[in-house]
Amino acid sequence: MKIIIIGYGTVGQALTKILYEKEKQLFNKYGLRSNIVAVVDRGGAIISKTRLKYSTLMKAKASGTVASDPNFGKPGLKALQVIEEEAADVVIELTPTNIIDGEPGMSNIKSALTNKKNVITTNKGPLVLALITLIELARHNGVHLRFSGAVGGGLPVLNFAKKSLIGDRIISIKGILNGTTNYILTRMAEAHISLETALKEAQLAGYAEADPSYDLNGVDTACKLAIMSNWILDKNVKLKDINVSGILDVTLSNIKKIEKKGQTIKLVGSIDDEKIVVKPQTLSKNNPICVDGVLNAVAFNMESAGEITLVGGGAGGVVTSSAILRDLIEIRRYTNS
Amino acid sequence: MKIIIIGYGTVGQALTKILYEKEKQLFNKYGLRSNIVAVVDRGGAIISKTRLKYSTLMKAKASGTVASDPNFGKPGLKALQVIEEEAADVVIELTPTNIIDGEPGMSNIKSALTNKKNVITTNKGPLVLALITLIELARHNGVHLRFSGAVGGGLPVLNFAKKSLIGDRIISIKGILNGTTNYILTRMAEAHISLETALKEAQLAGYAEADPSYDLNGVDTACKLAIMSNWILDKNVKLKDINVSGILDVTLSNIKKIEKKGQTIKLVGSIDDEKIVVKPQTLSKNNPICVDGVLNAVAFNMESAGEITLVGGGAGGVVTSSAILRDLIEIRRYTNS
Numbered sequence: 125m126k127i128i129i130i131g132y133g134t135v136g137q138a139l140t141k142i143l144y145e146k147e148k149q150l151f152n153k154y155g156l157r158s159n160i161v162a163v164v165d166r167g168g169a170i171i172s173k174t175r176l177k178y179s180t181l182m183k184a185k186a187s188g189t190v191a192s193d194p195n196f197g198k199p200g201l202k203a204l205q206v207i208e209e210e211a212a213d214v215v216i217e218l219t220p221t222n223i224i225d226g227e228p229g230m231s232n233i234k235s236a237l238t239n240k241k242n243v244i245t246t247n248k249g250p251l252v253l254a255l256i257t258l259i260e261l262a263r264h265n266g267v268h269l270r271f272s273g274a275v276g277g278g279l280p281v282l283n284f285a286k287k288s289l290i291g292d293r294i295i296s297i298k299g300i301l302n303g304t305t306n307y308i309l310t311r312m313a314e315a316h317i318s319l320e321t322a323l324k325e326a327q328l329a330g331y332a333e334a335d336p337s338y339d340l341n342g343v344d345t346a347c348k349l350a351i352m353s354n355w356i357l358d359k360n361v362k363l364k365d366i367n368v369s370g371i372l373d374v375t376l377s378n379i380k381k382i383e384k385k386g387q388t389i390k391l392v393g394s395i396d397d398e399k400i401v402v403k404p405q406t407l408s409k410n411n412p413i414c415v416d417g418v419l420n421a422v423a424f425n426m427e428s429a430g431e432i433t434l435v436g437g438g439a440g441g442v443v444t445s446s447a448i449l450r451d452l453i454e455i456r457r458y459t460n461s
Numbered sequence: 462m463k464i465i466i467i468g469y470g471t472v473g474q475a476l477t478k479i480l481y482e483k484e485k486q487l488f489n490k491y492g493l494r495s496n497i498v499a500v501v502d503r504g505g506a507i508i509s510k511t512r513l514k515y516s517t518l519m520k521a522k523a524s525g526t527v528a529s530d531p532n533f534g535k536p537g538l539k540a541l542q543v544i545e546e547e548a549a550d551v552v553i554e555l556t557p558t559n560i561i562d563g564e565p566g567m568s569n570i571k572s573a574l575t576n577k578k579n580v581i582t583t584n585k586g587p588l589v590l591a592l593i594t595l596i597e598l599a600r601h602n603g604v605h606l607r608f609s610g611a612v613g614g615g616l617p618v619l620n621f622a623k624k625s626l627i628g629d630r631i632i633s634i635k636g637i638l639n640g641t642t643n644y645i646l647t648r649m650a651e652a653h654i655s656l657e658t659a660l661k662e663a664q665l666a667g668y669a670e671a672d673p674s675y676d677l678n679g680v681d682t683a684c685k686l687a688i689m690s691n692w693i694l695d696k697n698v699k700l701k702d703i704n705v706s707g708i709l710d711v712t713l714s715n716i717k718k719i720e721k722k723g724q725t726i727k728l729v730g731s732i733d734d735e736k737i738v739v740k741p742q743t744l745s746k747n748n749p750i751c752v753d754g755v756l757n758a759v760a761f762n763m764e765s766a767g768e769i770t771l772v773g774g775g776a777g778g779v780v781t782s783s784a785i786l787r788d789l790i791e792i793r794r795y796t797n798s
Contacts, residue, residue, distance in 0.1 A: 142765060154628070278766035280625035287624045288617035291491070291786040412756075412772045415749060428479060428783035429615035432773035435749045437766060446765035449628040 125456060127158055128210060128241075130203045130232050131218035132165040132190060134330075135246060135273070137182075138441030139216070139448050144178040150449075156456045162210050167191045169201040171210060203228060207235045214455060216448060217245040223343060223363060226250040237261045237269065242459070244451040246273035246444060248347040252363055255354045268455050273447035275348045277303065279420050279437030280450065285356040292426045294357065298394035299413055299422030301348045303439035304332045304339040305371050305391045309404075310416040313379050313388050319371070331418055331439055342370035342402040345393040349400050361400060368402045382406055390414060462793060464495055465547060465578075467540045467569050468555035469502040469527060471667075472583060472610075474519075475778030476553070476785050481515040491790045499547050504528045506538040508547060540565060544572045551792060553785060554582040560680060560700060563587040574598045574606065579796070581788040583610035583781060585684040589700055592691045605792050610784035612685045614640065616757050616774030617787065622693040629763045631694065635731035636750055636759035638685045640776035641669045641676040642708050642728045646741075647753040650716050650725050656708070668755055668776055679707035679739040682730040686737050698737060705739045719743055727751060 129136050143150070143158040150156040159175040167189025170176065176196065184193035191199040207215055215236035219229045226249035233250050236243045237258065245251070250258060251271055262269040275281050285294070300306050304326055311322040323340075326332035338344040346366045353361040371391050379389050392405040392413070407414040412431070413421040418438035425431050437443055466473050480487070480495045487493040496512040504526025507513065513533065521530035528536040544552055552573035556566045563586035570587050573580045574595065582588070587595060588608055599606040612618050622631070637643050641663055648659040660677075663669035675681040683703045690698040708728050716726050729742040729750070744751040749768070750758040755775035762768050774780055 149630075150628070278763075279769060280621075283625045284617075284621055288620045288787075291487070291790045292783045293486075409746075410753070412749075412752065416747070419749075426615075426783065428779050428786075429774060430780060432616060432771070434769070434771055436769035442765050443767060446629045446763065449765075450625075453628045 125156070125158060125213040125452070125459070126161045126211060127214050127216060128162040128164070128206060128212045129160060129216045129218065130164045130207070131220070132163050132185060133218065134441035135444045135448070136163070136216070136218050137185065139445040140178065140181055142442070142445050142449060150453075154453045154456060156453055158452065161212060162206050163190045164201070164203045164206050165189050165191070168197065168199040169203075169206050170196045171198055171201075171206065172196045203232050204235055207232060207241065208239055212241055213459060214242045214244060214452065217243060217247055219247055221248045221338065221344075221347065223249050223252060223338075223347065226253045230254065233258060233269070234261065237265050237267060240265050240267055242267045242269075242455045244270045244448055244455070246271065246448065248274050248344070248351065252347045252350045255351065256360065268458060270451035270455060271351070272451050273444045275301065275351055276420050276422065276434075276447075277437040277439055278443030278446045279422070279434055280447065281420075281422050281434060282352070282355060283450065284434055285352070285424065289424060289426065289432070292428045294424050295427055296394065296396035296425045297352060297356075297422065298392055298425075299420065300390050300415060301393050301420055301422065302339050302345045302391060303418035303420060304336055305345075306416070306420070306438075307331045307418045309371060309374065309379075309389055309391065312374075312376055313383065316376060316380070318376055319374065340370050340372055342368040342391065345391060345402045349393045349395055349402065353395055353400060357395070366400045366402060369404070370402075371404055374404050386410070388414065462493070462495060462551055462789070462796070463498045463549040464551050464553060465499040465501070465543060465549045466497060466553045466555065467501045467544070468557070469500050469522060470555065471778035472781045472785070473500070473553070473555050474522065476782040477515065477518055479779070479782050479786060487790075491793060493790055493793045495789065498549060499543050500527045501538070501540045501543050502526050502528070505534065505536040506540075506543050507533045508535055508538075508543065509533050540569050541572055544569060544578065545576055549578055550796060551579045551581060551789065554580060554584055556584055558585045558675065558681075558684065560586050560589060560675075560684065563590045567591065570595060570606070571598065574602050574604060577602050577604055579604045579606075579792045581607045581785055581792070583608065583785065585611050585681070585688065589684045589687045592688065593697065605795060607788035607792060608688070609788050610781045612638065612688055613757050613759065613771075613784075614774040614776055615780030615783045616759070616771055617784065618757075618759050618771060619689070619692060620787065621771055622689070622761065626761060626763065626769070629765045631761050632764055633731065633733035633762045634689060634693075634759065635729055635762075636757065637727050637752060638682045638730050638757055638759070639676050639728060640755035640757060641673055642682075643753070643757070643775070644668045644755045646708060646711065646716075646725070646727060649711075649713055650720065653713060653717070655713055656711065677707050677709055679705040679728065682728060682739045686730045686732055686739065690732055690737060694732070703737045703739060706741070707739075708741055711741050723747070725751065
């Protein structure tokens with residue numbers, strides 16, 4: 125399959141590494157042959173009619189932008205032009221989330237689908253703003269839109285809910301869906317440090333972005349709840365329907381006050397028939413969703429099967445790449461490229 | 462779909478209730494119309510050319526055997542004869558596990574598949590002794606063999622591993638797979654009671670059978686590990702390849718000794734490239750698989766995605782029925798009956 129990658133940060137680079145490293149295994153087991161033919165980052169693009177070499181991509185990126193490659197680099201070339209003009213089976217859209225208008229992801233995804241290219245994305249902006257429209261656009265053009273990595277990172281939350289919970293009714297869902305804030309709250313509780321200090325630690329450890337606002341104010345969790353509601357439960361939820369508070373008001377003394385009772389504070393997102401809420405909650409440490417560090421956890425309260433909880437994944441390039449790879453294999457199964 | 466149920470204990474009756482209660486919902490959502498046309502228990506059979514009524518089934522069973530029904534009852538009629546002679550799309554085989562020769566489940570399942578009837582079972586005996594042969598027999602006859610409820614009860618362990626973990630390699634698996642022993646160990650730790658007392662409690666609560674040997678000696682967990690190895694990891698493991706010890710040697714003083722360190726003892730089953738083991742292990746209470754009561758938990762250690770844990774389900778008729786229902790819906794998708 126010919127692949128275009130748009131946005132080339134931690135996840136894009138980790139994905140590239142896995143696709144090349146596991147090349148033989150993926151072909152033998154799934155018939156998947158991944159040919160990355162174009163990559164676009166902020167500095168421009170790198171394009172080849174045939175498969176780009178791993179070393180070429182890494183060397184160019186190490187100079188700041190993939191467009192710096194002397195043979196295949198196209199400084200200043202924009203994503204939309206690459207998506208429209210280059211032949212490819214799949215566009216992997218990995219630009220940062222923007223919940224105002226979803227750009228640039230929204231235009232990239234729409235253009236790819238309109239040009240009959242399958243799309244895999246981890247970008248929550250377009251999914252939150254226009255999931256139903258985008259799925260319809262994919263269907264209309266006979267291609268697939270996949271977004272396993274948008275919720276849960278490497279934890280296959282969406283896939284699990286759609287495929288393994290059939291036949292039973294999901295009464296409610298609740299979970300810890302943001303690795304950054306979970307890391308911060310865990311460090312506050314473990315080391316008795318302030319939120320500010322824990323945030324700095326998270327940034328040093330690579331678990332928080334330079335601007336961690338969407339994590340801290342709960343918007344990232346709210347986006348994931350909207351995607352889960354609309355995709356798993358067939359609702360039509362907008363961000364404004366969600367009651368959101370983040371962790372900025374959680375203090376070390378709040379956490380200390382309850383720790384002797386075997387409790388702690390976590391940023392919990394929850395969905396039931398009546399409302400969707402993101403807020404810091406006191407959880408017993410015995411609660412299966414009460415996980416530490418960058419881990420994610422989601423509990424599905426089922427009508428017959430009781431509570432079923434999924435724990436793991438969380439943040440990081442390799443972990444998120446495993447979700448993208450799942451999508452790639454599923455698309456491979458539906459196509460012959 | 463015309464359904465024959467063989468073995469009519471807690472699970473069979475709970476399944477019947479769900480199929481009738483959710484009738485409309487299952488038809489609207491999945492196109493599933495379940496017509497139970499025969500049920501067999503130790504006393505004989507109840508058979509009708511058309512759908513049996515819920516009240517008929519329950520009334521007959523309340524008299525000791527379904528064969529007691531004055532109109533449709535066939536006292537003494539054997540499962541094999543019903544499977545061979547009655548028209549049906551699916552045989553749901555729920556007789557008790559026997560790891561010596563798998564009977565009577567083995568013959569029931571083979572006969573159903575040979576007679577081109579789809580099979581759903583929760584009976585671990587035939588699966589442990591002959592999984593590969595049975596799958597081959599199903600394929601040869603153009604029908605399906607499903608067994609979601611055999612591992613994890615209502616926790617969709619097998620389905621999850623096959624469908625949601627593609628693209629990544631499972632390095633190892635470990636988990637708590639037996640609800641009865643987990644209930645006993647939990648009660649010992651919580652209430653500081655002996656194993657014998659906790660076992661009696663489990664029996665009173667309906668969590669342990671009159672003969673709980675397979676639970677206590679670890680064989681039930683070993684069966685589940687064998688099924689997971691052979692089905693998820695494409696191995697060819699026999700029970701004798703598994704190193705099994707149960708919980709009979711776990712004492713209250715063992716548990717008390719480590720509780721202050723935030724640890725407890727659980728019956729853990731584990732699979733890696735080198736060996737498959739069932740034995741009581743000391744776990745930290747923070748470990749995501751360290752769950753209490755009748756809960757099950759399974760952790761998959763993935764090459765890229767890290768550790769992914771599934772918690773929930775466990776024992777009980779309703780919970781196991783939800784797994785059978787999943788199988789029924791999947792079979793419905795492949796057939797037009």
